[in-house]
Amino acid sequence: MNVQFKKGVLTLCVLVLTLKKDRYGYELVNKISEQFLIAEGTIYPLLRRLTKDGYFTTYLLESQEGPPRKYYQLTESGKTYIEVLIKEWELFSTGVNRLIEEGTKSDEG
Amino acid sequence: MTKDDFFNELQRRLEKLPATEREEILADYEEHFQHAQFEGKEEQEILASLGSPRKLSKELLADYYLGQAKEKNSYANLLRAVFKTLGLGFFNLIFVIGPFLAVIGVLLALMVVSVALILTPFAMIGSAIWIHDWLLSLLGIFITFMLAGIGLMLGAGVIRFSKAFYRWFTNYLQSNLRLIRGVQKNE
Missing domain, CATH: 1.10.287 (Helix Hairpins)
Incomplete structure (x- = not known):
């Protein structure tokens, strides 16, 4: 898959996963790699970038079970950004779906 | 490749980054390892799914230069970032x-x-x-x-x-x- 495209989709995934609750890095990696095949290490650069851009703040939490966790929390600008991204994605995916529908229909006919 | 090899190579490839930046990155991967090992995953399995240090460092460097370009607003930084990204x-x-x-x-x-x-x-x-x-x-x-x-x-x-x-x-x-x-x- 195109690298830039994949990056864009991963950005959307990471942000949307943190919409309801804060999550830690390993949790995010797991959630995403359950859905598709990625080099898991690439999620961390993405998280750093989003933090630098001000969409996340982070905090470290010791856990009762297992190693300490670095949590990612959406900021206000992160919440606005994810809304924009979701709208863009919906526009994009309906467009693609329509083309797929048209394409497969004309193939049969 | 072992876990140590992974960290050594990553560290070497990120030499150009400021020390604090580099340490934060390494800490993120260290945490990933700890969590994965806590779940009972084998070292080789973890390494395979992480991706190569070469690829990861490329991405991290490109991000870093892009961030610099945004902050400093310098044309040279921007170009460097673009070239890093394009390869x-x-x-x-x-x-x-x-x-x-x-x-x-x-x-x-x-x-x-x-x-x-x-x-x-x-x-x-x-x-x-x-x-x-x-x-x-x-x-x-x-x-x-x-x-x-x-x-x-x-x-x-x-x-x-x-x-x-x-x-x-x-x-x-x-x-x-x-x-x-x-x-x-x-x-």
Whole structure:
């Protein structure tokens, strides 16, 4: 898959996963790699970038079970950004779906 | 590859980053390892799914330079970031070889034209033998001498321009390499 495209989709995934609750890095990696095949290490650069851009703040939490966790929390600008991204994605995916529908229909006919 | 190899290579490849930045990155991966091992995953399994340090460091460096470009608003940083992102191969193909071939092509064509113009009086002298109208032959010789003059000037111009182009192009290549390697000239 195109690298830039994949990056864009991963950005959307990471942000949307943190919409309801804060999550830690390993949790995010797991959630995403359950859905598709990625080099898991690439999620961390993405998280750093989003933090630098001000969409996340982070905090470290010791856990009762297992190693300490670095949590990612959406900021206000992160919440606005994810809304924009979701709208863009919906526009994009309906467009693609329509083309797929048209394409497969004309193939049969 | 072992876990230590992974961290050593990553550290080496991120040498150009500020120490705090690099340590934060390594800490993120360290945490990932701890969590994965806590879940009972094997070291090799974790390494395989993480991806190669080479690929990860490329991404991290590109991000870093892009961030710098945004902060400092410097053109050089921006370019460096772009080149880092595109990668050396693609850059060379499009930005170096393309214009290079175009300029060389134009220079060659001009050179051929100039040589052809310089040769026209000889052709005229040759054909004067067959033209018995001496006035016409004289006119032809005059015109072709003029053409030869233009050819000489054109040739001299092309040679001067090629030299300048060569100098400029080597400088350009050098600065490209500097940009791609991320070495800053004046900082």
